[in-house]
Amino acid sequence: MFKLIFAKELKEIIQSSRFTISFAVCSVLIILSFYMGAQNYLASLAQYEAAVQENNNQIAANTDWQFVNHSIMLPPQPLMALVNGVSNDIGRNIEMRSQGELRAENTRFNDEPIFAIFRFMDLEFIFGIILSLFAIIFAYDAINGEKISGTLKLCFANPLSRASFISGKLAGSFLGLSIALLIPMLIGCALLPLLGIQLTGEEWIRLGLILIAGLAYFGLFLALAIGISAITSKPSNSFLLCLVIWIFAVLIIPRGSVLISGRIADVPNVDQITAEKNRYRAQLFAEDRPKMADFSVDPQTEPMDVFPLFSEFMNELGTARQEKIDVFNARLNEEFTNKRRRQEQLALSISRVSPTSVFTLATTELAGTSLRLQNQYMDDAYEYQNTYASFMEEETGSANSGGFRMIVIDTDGNQEEPDPLDPNDLPQFQFNQGSVATIAGNTLLDFGLLFIFNLVFFGGAFAAFLKYDLR
């Protein structure tokens, strides 16, 4: 019986004009989003490479490492283009310094605000908003529509149990539609190598997991719509109810919960923190000033030897001051980071009431464009800062510039032309995406929730139908 219902459901879906139209639209959109993501990635990659090249040129134009302005850039990743997440909202360039705080600047949306108006059409958008809506369109009259057309009665005039009917229906519509959606997805995946984008094995696994999450998300909306069609008598009402739920789940709860709960948590804004740090720095500098004025050397010293002595003196003062600042800033940053993490935790946990948030959080994590991207990038940048500092120390004898730069003007003018620097000497910045195991581990909660949502909605639809009035 189950098999029969299952097969009928499949056939009925595939033969309906509703399926033809929406499948065509979905396929075009899915393939388009892969294509545009790929183009987007290639464009960012070209930009990135030009920027790296420019940075190297800048370095090569110098003859002394001391005067180098070195910037590191966030390398674009193919998955970032497929699931944008916050990747367009975080700074991509960091001006590297041997010490002190680093700041990422130049977000994509700030540089090219035109793209911020309507944002990009990525996989997360297609699944999160469009496919969930299509799931509702497919299933909003699954049960009450059959009741109105009388086929429900006709079916149950036969020795058919409700359980096998509803499970056949759920499984048939889910599998039928998933397989249909899988086709454009696979075409999209095949498009990537064709457009010249080579994914690593780990990236393929992550992309696969993203697609699985997408199907699970689609499934839960399908089950939800079927369930609602089993508790309302008129298809127009069940569509209305589905739509209201969709609006809340997709558009309202994620945004509303993050905005409201984010603001409940008392987190000072960045500028207040900066102001506090600046105050402390100014205070320390003021304290050091009398010491500087006391600098003196043995009058017998050769004038040319005074410079290194003074430099050393200033370095000592600077290092001591920097240490204090570092301690102070670290404490402030840690407090701030902790508050912010708590805020994020709270906001995201509340938003997980909606399956759409769960889906978004899972896919962005898999694509490496969740909030973790920013943290990871900054962590990697700070790690690189150490390497950079020791490199600079080796090359210039001092890692500390401390805002103090000495320019010696030599008027004799018969020096040899120094060699330009080789940018390849500089250690390369490595952005660490994290292993697929860690990433998958991070999404475990969200996958679990997706599973639970599915369980609840499938179970709910099942239970609702068992009590359904067949007349």
Next chain:
Amino acid sequence: MTTEPIQAAPLLEARNLTKVYEDGVKALDNLNLKVLPGEIFAMLGGNGAGKTTTINTFLDFIQPTSGSALINSIDANQEPLEAKKYVSFVSENVQLYPNFTAMQNVDFFVRLGGQSNYERADYEHALIRVGLQREAFDKKLKDFSKGMRQKCGIAIAILKDAPAILLDEPTSGLDPKAGKEFTRLVGELRDEGKAILMSTHDIFRAKEIADYVGILNNGVLVAQKTYEELRGVNLEELYVEYMAGYMDETLESAVLTNDLD
């Protein structure tokens, strides 16, 4: 299907069937009726008289408050899956799946009815028997007229080949020619030995083919006439008697329609 019902035992039987809805409305009141193989029992009555409720009870769409509906001596509400093996059903307005062809619809429902040995030729045979044009076989149902859909419905019932058949207002909305053809088919099925319980508004057609006519009013079987008795009765008189009951309940039935139909 190997069903050899014991002769003379009723295939469809309502025993003291009573249904009271949650809001206290009595839809069926101690209804008793029997339909033997080779018999047609026609239930007459106005809207809300309880005709559809009776059929819904036989199909286990409604749980009776007391009493029982038996199909082939199996309680339809206790063992619905077993009981439904012995019954076919044609509803008032057979819609079927609009995106399926006639063939696909027939195939699905017949298999659902437990018949899986048929081939396409058998389906074609049945569809021709009910009078469907051959070129319509592979057309989608959404392009069908009401009469054509009804023909598919009866073809499904024929193919299921159950000993009992429930017909819920099967001729309402059909043109006279289609109605007549339908009546002929029902007669043929009766002659094949099926036990048929039908509900109808159409007293003339009921009188024409039914072996028994029961008149329901407010869920009570107020009169039951045999074919012979009907022949003697003045049709107009019967009509008035029936309408009188109908008039009394008009108010109530207006409230009930929503629940019952």
Next chain:
Amino acid sequence: MLSLLIQKELKNILLSPKFVATFAVCSILILMSVYIGIQEYNNAVIQYEANQEIARQDIAEASNWRSIRNILHREPTPLQIFVSGLHFDVGRLSNISTSDDIKLIRSPYSDETLFAIFRFIDFTFIVQIVLSLFAILFTYDAINGERENGTLKLAFVNPISRASYLIAKFTGIWMGLIIPLLIPILIGMLMLILFDIPVLASDWGSIASLIGLSVLYITFFIGIGILVSSLARKSSLSFLLLLVIWIGGVLIIPRLGITAAGQLVPIESVAQIEAKQDAFQRARWNQYSEDLSETWRTRSAEMEGMDEAQAQAYREEKEWEWLEEDDATRKQVQVDIIENNRVLYEEVQNQKKIQEKLAFNIARISPVSSFRLAAMNLAGTDIDMKSRYEENMRFYKDDFTDFVERKQAENPDEQGGMRIEIDESGVSIDFGRDDQTLDTSELPRFEAPVVQAGTAFGNSLLDFGLLVLFIIVTFGGSFTAFLRYDMR
């Protein structure tokens, strides 16, 4: 007759679950969005003030005029409560110093990435997505649904004209959608007053235009709904078609238009521009040093044949002239480089303008884009907000630089940085200014760019016009379709 029909439509709509759902959803959403918008606005004001504080600190810390820096911050506007536009995406501040270029950095989203995950929800978003969806729900069966029910035939048994029937239909649906839009937004406007948000008279004007714009937008969706409903025979088909139109118009075309334009008109990235500037600069300096060598060779050639003393005398005689010559050449190099940078910058700006124009024009195939763009223009959170601010900041920077140079000239003793002087007497360190504060009261003040309500409206006139045009087309279409409608 018409009033009877309108009454029937109104009753039919106002008593329907659709209306109840729309009203409830819109009220919750609009009030929530205004509330959150007010919170975000207050937050932006706090941040703005914190930043003024940082700028003051920086100035107070400066030891001399040369090292003085200022930070300019974008001013929050109450209109961003309704139309956040690009407020969250564009940098909020720029450093001002004699050496730094103007650049807006640190967008609100980059500072608080948490809020970028799901983005902000504002009034325009609700109208754009939610109300348009409800408009479709109200209209998809307006005509063919009545035909399916048989009520269409029943109505036209009576002596009524098709035109009045359609007008009544439209009026009923229009009221059913405008009420859930107007009542909550009026309450929202009251909230602005209750929360003491400083709203200027011109801002009220912009809000009123914004509401007018929203009404036009909804009217368009009603128009297209009725049109499709009178073209498609079955309501199930018109429903599906309208949903596809909605998805295409609201979600796809705007995005696609922009992305397509982005690919058709590639813009050089900041890094590429910098590379070009850099290359020119290096080439120019190389040329300069070659020229210089050449000049010196010529000068040496002039001294050819002179004896030591003559050459010495000649050199001394010419020294000043040569120095001035060399200095002029060097200055010319700098001028050339600055000019080249400016040309490159302008080229990029022009490219950007072309790209924007193309992108917006493609996107305007869908009236949704017109709505969004017009709303952002009205609120001043549009795409030009960034360049407006950067331009004003550039002006400010010029004033600032002039001021600083003047001050430096007035106080020649205050040299920048530390000076270490080494002479026979040993080492002495001069910190310039010590502990006395600079008089910054005369520091030029920054005026945030103000978009006059008239200008804002003028900028959005095209989009208003387009919306009206779309409305005329859909309504004309509906009328002709319905006048020839097959009532059977």
